[in-house]
Amino acid sequence: MAISDGLTKAELVEEVAKATQVTKKQAEEIVNTVFQTIVESLRSGKKIELRGFGSFRIRSRGARIGRNPKTGERVEVPPKRIPYFKPGKELKEQLNRSSD
Secondary structure, eight states, X not given: OOOOSOXXXXXXXXXXXXXXXXXXXXXXXXHHHHHHHHHHHHHTTOOEXXXXXXXXXXXXXXXXXXXXXXXXXXXXXXXXXXXXXXXXXXXXXXXXXXXX
């Protein structure tokens, strides 16, 4: 696979289809199922651990007072949950391994 500015979902589907020898439609269902499962798990407060890859967690940010950058007016920013990815040791090692 050629390295570009990024990997799109369509390119990921294509790679899954090639690697598993299934149709693009089946590969798209697989990718969508994986993504949806991650979202649903995070939404219900569970963390996802993919050994050798990393983990997905939710971080909570409290309510705060912010400023509108245009007007300088103070605005209330509500509390929210933010997804967070922590890469695993093996992933970090693979990324930092020389490609020689």
